Each structure stands twice: as structure tokens, then as C-alpha cells.
Amino acid sequence: MNVLFVSQCSKRALTETRRILDQFAERRGERTWQTPITQAGLDTVRKLLRQSARKNTAVACHWIRGRDHSELLWVVGDGRQFNADGAVPTNTTTRNVLRSEDENTWHHLPLITALSALAALLHDLGKATQAFQERLKNPGLRERNHYRHEWVSVRLFQAFAGQGDDADWLQRLADCADADSDSKAFEALWLDHAGGRLLCDGWSDTGWTAEQKDAANPFACLPPLAQAVSWLVLTHHRLPCLPNRQDSMMSDDDSEEGRQVFKRFGSRPSDVSVHLLHGLLARINADWNEPREAASDTHKRSYWQFPHGLPVSQASWRKQAARYARKLLELAPHYQQMPALHDPFAMHISRMCLMLADHHYSSIEDDARRKLYRNDSYPLYANTLKSSSAQRLKDGRKPPFFNQTLDEHLLGVQAHASLITHSLPTLARSLPALQNHKGLKKRNSNARFQWQDKAADLAASVRQRAASQGAFIVNMASTGCGKTLGNARIMNALADPALGMRCAFAIGLRTLTLQTGRSFQHDLGLNDEQLAIKVGGTASRALFEYWEQQAEATGSASSQALLDEGGQVLFEGNDRHPLLERLTDDAQVRSLIAAPLLVCTVDHLTPATESLRGGRQIAPMLRLLTGDLVLDEPDDFDMADLPALTRLVHWAGLLGSRVLLSSATLPPALVDGLFRAYRAGRAVFQKHRSERPDEPVNVCCLWVDEFNQSAADCAQASQFADAHQAFVQKRMAQLSKAAPRRLAQIVELPKEWHVVGMGEAERRQALAQFMLQRSWGLHQQSQNHSADPASGKRVSFGLIRMANIAPLFDVAQAMFAQGAPAPGVRVHLCVYHSQFPLLARSVIEQQLDTVLNRRGADEGPDPVFQRPGIRALIDAHPEQDQLFIVLGSPVTEVGRDHDYDWAVVEPSSMRSLIQLAGRVRRHRTAEVKAVNVEVLDSNLRALERPGRAAYCKPGFEMEQLPQTSSDAAKHFHFKSHSLQELLSRQLKEWAQPQWPIDARPRIERIDPAKGKLSPSRNWVDLEHARMRDTMLPREADSATTTAVKRDACLAWYEADKALPQSLRLTGVLPQYQRFRDDPMQRVDVVLLPDEDEETLLLHRVVDGDRRDEQLYVCIDESMRHTVPDASLPSSLQHSVQPWVQMDLLEALRQLAEAQGLPLQDCAKRYATASLPDSQRGWWWHAALGFAKKA
Secondary structure, three states: OEEEEEEOOOOHHHHHHHHHHOOOOEEEEOOEEEEEOOHHHHHHHHHHHHHHOOOOOEEEEEEEOOOOOEEEEEEEEOHHHOOOOOOOOOOOOOOOOOOHHHOOOOOOHHHHHHHHHHHHHHOOHHHHOHHHHHHHHOOOOOOOOOOOHHHHHHHHHHHHHOOOOHHHHHHHHHOOOOOOOOHHHHHHHHHOOOOOOOOOOOOOOOOOOHHHHHHOOHHHHOOHHHHHHHHHHHOOOEOOOOOOEOOOOOOOOOOOOOOOOEOOOOOOOOOOOHHHHOOOHHHOOHHHOOOOOOOOHHHHHOOOOOOOOOHHHOHHHHHHHHHHHHHHHHHHHHHOOOOHHHOHHHHHHHHHHHHHHHHHHHHOOOOHHHOOOOOOOOOOEOOEOOOOOHHHHHOOOOOOOEOOEHHHHHHHHHHHHHHHHHHHHHHHHHOOEEEOOHHHHOOOOOHHHOHHHHHHHHHHHOHHHHHHHOEEEEEOOOOOOOHHHHHHHHHHHHOOOOOOEOEEEEEOOHHHHHHHHHHHHHHHOOOOOOEEEEOOOHHHHHHHHHHHHHHHHOOOOOOOOOOOOOOOEEEOOOOOOHHHHOOOOOHHHHHHHHOOEEEEEHHHOOHHHHOOEHHHHHHHHHHHHOOEEEEEOHHHOOHHHHHHHHHHHHHHHHHOOOEEEEOOOOOHHHHHHHHHHHHHHHHHHHHHHOOOOOOOOOEEEEEEOOOOEEEEEEOOHHHHHHHHHHHHHHHHHHHHHOOOOOEEEEEOOOHHHHOOOOOHHHHHHHHHHHHHHHHHHHHHOHHHOEEOOOOOOEEEEEEEEOOOHHHHHHHHHHHHHHOOOOOOEEEEEEEEOOOOOHHHHHHHHHHHHHHOOOOOOOOOOOHHHHOHHHHHHHHHOOOOEEEEEEEEOHHHOOOOOOOEOEEEEOOOOHHHHHHHHOOEOOOOOOOOOOOOEEEEOOOHHHHHOOOOOOOEOOOEOOOOOOOOOOEHHHHOOOOOOOHHHHOHHHHHHHOOOOEEOOOHHHHOOOOHHHOOOOOOOOHHHHHHHHHHHHHOOOOOOOOOEOOOOOOOHHHOOOOOOOOOOOHHHOOHHHHHOOOOOOOOOEEEEEEEEOOOOOOEEEEEEEEOOOOOOEEEEEOHHHHEEEOOHHHOOOOOOOOEEEOOOOOHHHHHHHHHHHHOOOHHHHHHHHOEEEEEOOOOOEEEEOOOEEEEOO
16 A cells, blocks of 8 residues: 655654654655555554654555545544544634634533642641551551441531521531631531530430431431532542341352351342332431441540641631632522532532542652652651552561541542533543544445444434434344444444544443453454453453464454455543543553443443442443444343343433443333433433533434334334334334245143152153154254265254253253164254353354354355364264254353254244244354244153242242232243143244244333233233333332342432432442342362373362452362263264363363463363352263252
């Protein structure tokens, strides 16, 4: 490529730029260079320029593509020196003529600035206590604080504010810096314990009644603005949470020693009643900040003794306090109707600025940056140095090494909080963005993907409305239609071309996150600066990249160019923006915010609403504040995760993101509930940031799929629901016309299995034989197998899905023992579930991903016969019929791009069935005429536990409740567990025993004219009823209730507008409605090599005494029960053999060599497993994985 470099640098930056560019290109002028160069060379130039960039650097690179055509590729440094096309201005001026930064829509920024600044001056006053100063001098002290400094700070401020109104205490604070003010008298207002102003918990409240203590609560007795300041002070480290006693029946397994009265802070309570949620703030006490254990009176009093007074006596502190008190005095009259405390945007943005300033200033150790606030003579300290340098030890000094005095810390945090709040309006424009990306604009020539062009055109047509009104997009395109790239194109079309695209793609599974990230890298040519991929487990990502390298080494990876015509501009942003300068130096955190495109597991964004400790909220909040959000497959999340997901969508609306939901199987109640949450958040955002804040919210909504695209402005939830239903009806009409690729039928189970006296082992052995017989029957259908071109043998690839791992383990052993279902049949069996060591599961998945990629089978021979491993197995056995069967748990349903010929299914839910059926003939489009999916009439749980909930864990059924209960859950238990009965209505509509499996039962809203839902009698209705129960608010006069644990509406729905809920100001909802909460107690184990590195031994992983320390306790002899190889025979008489064979120790050796790790370290990282806790240990076999021993 032929490129032109243009430099608009000045001063030393120009010299450095010339030094670099002269090495790669010839000068065409004083500030211009031209050269032919490869893409790799161009990347090197850009990297070198970025490394040496300084404030005055500005270099543009143009691709000269023809005689009349050039294209801007990128700009390094100050993008303001060029326009959107890379042109240089004719004339410049240093005067700020446009003053565009003044034209921001932060209507309440003065309030946010004043609140965060005043809270910063108060936030650590509680560190002046004798108890805290003694803790600083004893850094090894590990016992809990009896009263945390945040709570003491609130009590000190409460003493100063007194019983008057806001004007009273603000005026006193505004006058404190006057020349004639008495600093000692002013300080006495804060410390007046004898006069009753300072309430000392555990001291002055001895003998008080509960009513008296409630009356003294700062959130009950203080005036509105004082309450807002108190909340910021209290929450600058953690949100208040319900204290939990050890003797309360709690499901959290993180309890500490039994001698303690309370569980650790933030532990999950066993139950929270709806009555507790009303007036929540007025109940907060010191235990909500840190659960308190028993302590002596002397120890308690040390938390209320201030031997050196308070920093409020310092003139510099009083000067700043008076300044912001005067500002709040001016603002107070404007916030009398709606108290600031109940404005979630103002409060949480103020809190974020305070937390960021506190984190940043606390980390500063050098004197130069602290010079303005230093006061070495002050006797109180705020913190200690994080690290002890060798120089200090050499000087003979002993820890602790104090860092900042308390008055310095308060003034420094206040100054930085003010800088951060003032810079908020320019933040979005200062972050990197992806502009003019050709790959996202290129039209599709393939008819299968041309719906993307129409969807992008529709999004571009509503761009202005979406910017001012917000946007809520629903993409229901079918699997295989390019939804992932379509989502990126839609969000790119919505973005302002002058600013560029910033979007986060949040995905539920690590594997899908990595696959999506790689798709963007390969299909769009995005590099690490334009795209960040974040997954939770570093080991998972390392294995993903390891298999990619192996594929490249064997020549099976694609070697085609990433993009045949390149062309994108990355606006690199302004690293010197005041807020970005104060972010952590952690590159992972910075990239979470800075990357224009972020592909991550949703766990990276949920801390915005779910984190109880404030530091983890900052980065995801900033991401939502400066970019859009795509939620991939939100309907795949467990029902228990939907409240947290709803909070995330509500928060996205509240912070100004546009939201896209992407799934072909979105239930109507889920979409409706998420829209309502988004709309409620957007209404708050609009009052703060809209150009017309007084206008009612009117969200711009889009619906797209491969058939239709539509848009509508929806002011009310009812309008959205009607528009969504109209779109779904069109989609269902198109789906009904589509040629079926999966035909299912229900298989009746033998009657003798229902006999109560039948043993568990006997029933599971019978099930193994039954499933192999059903598999053999499906295999014999001509459409369900392929003829091997080389040998003529009939070969099929099938899936047997089971609901739970423990019975799956037993069924697998029975299949190996019983042999093939008929003479002349060979079964190759692969057991696949989540309880394999990490590397073993990765090997299984890598082989299945390769074998079951059957793209191209419609146009020519099935590529599966070209796979060396499959070829060898077919040729090694003489049987004419060969069945390759995956016996898997629910992990087979999502996250794997596999194509099977047929499936036998133990049922759990309609959602599960639809997801699993999507793996049958996934890569092939030909219509089928015969059954290729068989569904058992009920599952093992129904047979083994009659009368109990069966379609649960996984599934939607709940245990039976008394009919007198008001809880809607009493309707969520089936009267029968036979699918013939539970799907009787649908079977009548299908009017034939075999029926097509598609998304229609999942996306259809039941017409009220056809009658009410029957969740206790219909499989599909239960799912819709559960979704409505969780996602939609109930009528005020409804006799039916939703338990707090299930209610996602609590995050946003305020039934009584006169009494705004205070739930958003506490951590109670994320504490109780936990995201990804696993009620099963689990233990972490690892298989480590012995001293001779010849055998793997089972070890339990336990936490050590030091932070992040892990200990490995060998439990191999007592807890690992190995299934003998003789139990898995592989002979002509027993012709069922393991399909994926692996030596875990040898695989670890190869991986350790590839990664340059010692074998022991490699095993610690990659031979881990998370298993259900068991007193008797676990069964183990390399081909079967782990299973709990009953």
C-alpha cells in the first residue's frame, strides 16, 4: 500500500516524529512523508509513534488508493489538528470561538460537583478516632472494626448538622471560614458528646429503646441535603447491607468461625420479606456498614475518642467547606420537591466521582503531586504506604510507613473529586472510538445476510431520534444468519459518525465471548487497540489460544487476509483527560473503559449494579456512561439471574446507553420487562442529560430479524408490548412456512419404570439400554445417517442429552457394560459434562468442535469423513453401522457450534429443548421428512422422586406450596409430569404425533382470548408464567404476590411515587438476588503429579492464611474412587467404546512444554475442577469425569 504521513506536531514532538518517520518513508515536504509499505510495517510505524507520543503530537496517515482517491487510516495524538477526513485547517486560532464544551446537557452538574466535593471533605473524618490511629500503627491487626470510619464520619456530620433544616447547617458551614470565626467553637459542634449532639453508638445509646435508636438514625432525622451528603460519606467504600447472624439459616457458605455472632459483610440472607424493603434507609445502623462482634466498653469508646481533635479546625479545610456550602445554599431551593437523595443519577455519579478521587489520591506517594495539600506537622494520618521500599528498611525505619496526613487526604480527595466532576461532560468525547469502519458498512452480496443491510439502514434512519430519546433494539434473527455481525452493524449505524462507535457486547458464556471476539478480529480486522476481549478465567482463554495455535501449526486454520480492503479510523482519545488520568494504572481495567469495542462476559459489567464494594463499580459504570450495550442471548440466563440482568439494563438506561437484545428465542415477558426497566432508567437520564429534560420519555425502538425490520417510538410499556407482539406475529408466520429441519416426537417410557419398588440402579441401567435402542432406531432412518464414501458404512452422529450429571455417570457405565443395541453395530461413546478437569474438558470440546463442524455437507461430501480421528475409528472396526454418540449434560445446549444428525432428549424445559434441537442439522438446510429428535415422556427425577418437582435444576418447576399461600409459586408445580399431558394443547394444534421444533412456543404471547395461562398443567405455559412473575410488576390490588428473591421489578418499579424506594441506595437487592449464585456447596480440586511425575493425585484447594495464598491438600486415597478400566470394555462382544480417548498427564506435559511452565504449575492451572461437596468423595474415570459418590 502507498501511504502519506502528515505531521501537525510542534516543539519536541515534531523532532521525535521526524526521527521515526525518516526511518520508514521519504520526505515530500517539511511535514509530509510518502512511501509504499506493508500492513505490518505500517503497524510498526503507528506503534512507535504511539510510544513516543506527547501532548503536541499529531500525525495522520492517508492511504493513497488511486489517482483521485485517498483515505484516512488513522491519527496518532491530537485528533483536533485534523477534520474527519484528515484534512488540515487553513487557519487556526487559540481563541475558543465555538465554546462547544460549554454546550453540555449536564443540567444538574453543579449539584453533583457540590455534593461530591463536600462529601470528600467529610468522608474520612472518622479516621481521627483513637481506634483507627492505633490500627494504622498495627498493620498486622486482622480483627474487624467495631465501628468503621465511614459510620463514625456520618455521626460526626450528624452532630454538626443538628436538628435544623438544610439552610441552618449550610449557613453555619458557609460562615466557618470568616475571619472572626472561632475554630475551637466550630470544632466543638462536631465533638459535643456531653451536650448530646454527638451520638456515640454503644456508649451514649446504652439503655435506649429501639424507637429512640430509630429516631436518631441519620437518614430519619437529618434534612434532605444532609441525608444526601451522609449517604455519600457512608457508601464511599461499600453499600450498606443487611447484617446476618450466624444462627440464621443462611444459604451462603462463606461463614467465618462459629464463635462470631455475624456472618461476613454482604453474605446472602436466607430470606428477605417485602415488608423489610419499605423505609429501608431509616433502618440502617452501624451493623449495616460492618457487622459488630462483642467488645469491651473500653474498646467501644476508643472509636468515639478524638485525642487530637478533627481536621475541621484547620483553616484550609474550613475554606473549602465554606466554598461548597455556599454553592449548596444556592442550589437547595431547586431540590425541595424531589430530594437529591432520591435522584439515583445524581447520587451514584457523585459517589463514583468521590470513590475515584479517593482511590486515586490514596495511591499518590510522591511529594510533588501532594505539595499543595501537605501539612507534615498534623498529628493524624489517613493511610500508610502500600509498599515498603528497600531504602526505608536500609535507613533502619520500621513499618508502618505513614503516607498522608488526614487533613491533606481530605483536601486532596476534594480537589480531585471536583476536577473529575467538572470533566464529566467531555469524557465521552475523550475516549477512543471506531469511526468510518468499512467492514461495518460494506453491503452483503450473500442473500442470506442481506437483512443486515436493511437493519443497518433502518438504524441509520433513526440515528437522531435514538441519540435524543434513547434506543431499545430487539434482534430475533435465527441462528446462522449472522446475528453477531448484524448487531455490530446496527450499533455502528446508530452511532454519530463524527464521534464514532463505542459498544460493549455482553455475553453469558466464556466460550461464546472468545468466539465472538475472534469473529470480530477475523471478519472486521480489528486489533487489540480497537477491540478488547474480556473473559473471567485466564486459564480458559489460554486454552482457547492454545488450540488456535495447534490448528495453525497443523495447517487447518484459515490463512486468508483479515480484510481485503481495510479502512477504519480509530480515534485514540485523550489520555490526559482529568478523569482518565485518575483511573487505575491496571491495563486490564483501562482497556475495559477505553476499547471502542468491548466483548466480555456479562460478569465484567454487572459490578456496576451488583458490587457491594465501591471500587469494582467504577470501571463498568464508566463503560455504560460512555458507550452502548448489546446483551447476547439474555434468555439463556437462569431465572435466578434475571433480577441482576434487569438491574444492568435499568442502569444502562439510567446512564444513557442504547441497548440491543439479541436472541432468536426471546420470551415476550422478558423483552417487556427489560424494556420497562430501560424506560424507567432512561426517564431519569433524560431529566439530567436531555436537551429537553421536561419532555416525557419516548424511547426509539427497533425490531429486526432475517424477514422483517420495523421501528416505532414507544412512550408507554403498552405501546411497546403491542408493537413487539405485531412483529412476533409476522415472524411466527414466516417460521411456519420454513421447511422443518427438526421433527420431534414424544417417546413413552416403559410402565414398569413407574413402579415405586424399582431400584435406582436398576432403573438407570434400563434407561441406558432404552436410550441406545432409541438411538439405533433414529440412526436407521435414511436421513439421519450418511454413507461413508470410502467404505459404504452407515455413520451417524447423535446426541443423548441428560438433565443431571450423577445419573448420566451411571447411565454411561451401563452403556459401556451392555454393549451395542444390535449385532453389526459399533457405538463410539463420548461422555461430556462440566465435571471434567479443565484441560480434559477442553480437549473434548476441541475435538467435538472440529468433528461436528459440518459446513459444506449440503453442497458436497460430509467433511466429517475427512477428519483423521473419525477416519481411523471407522476403518478400525468392521461393523456396517457406526454410531458416534455424545452423552452429555445441559452444557451441550449452549455455547457449542455442533451439528448432530439426531438427538434423544431427557426433558427439562421447552427452552432447553429448543436450544438443544438447534444443534441438530445446525449447519445443513435441507428439509427433513422423518423424526430426528425423540423426547422422553418424563425425566428420571420424576420417576425417582414421585410427587416432588421434577422439571427443575435445570427447569422452571418449583416445589409445591400450600394453595392458601399468596405466593404465585403455588401455581408453578405440575399436576402431572407426563409430556403427553403437559403438551396436550400444543399436540392438538400440531395435529400429528411428530412436530417441528422451532422458536414459536418460546416467543409467542398467549392470546388472552384463548384463556389464561395454565402453568400447573402446561409445559410451555409454566415458562411464560415464571417469566411474567419475575419480570412484570403486579397490579396494586393483586391478591397474588411475587417473592422478593424472584422479583426483578424491585430494581426500577416504584408503585407509590410519593414514597420513592430507597433500594438503589443499599446493597440489599444484589446481596439477596445474587448474580450467578450457586446454592450447591462446591469444593475446588486439582489433579497434581506426584514427585516422580508419573501419576496424577487428587488434591483439595484450600485458602491459606495470607491473601491469595492457596494450599493443596492431598485427598487421593480417601476421596477419589477410580472406576476400573475393566468396567468400560471395548471388544466385539461389548462394542461400545470411548470415542475421545485422552491421557491427561501426557496432555499436561504437552501443554506445559508449549507454555514454558513446570508440569506442577501447569497442572495447578489446567487440571482443576469444581465439584459438589461430598463427605464420601467422588467417582473418577478419564472417560467419564467426576461424579459425586452417593
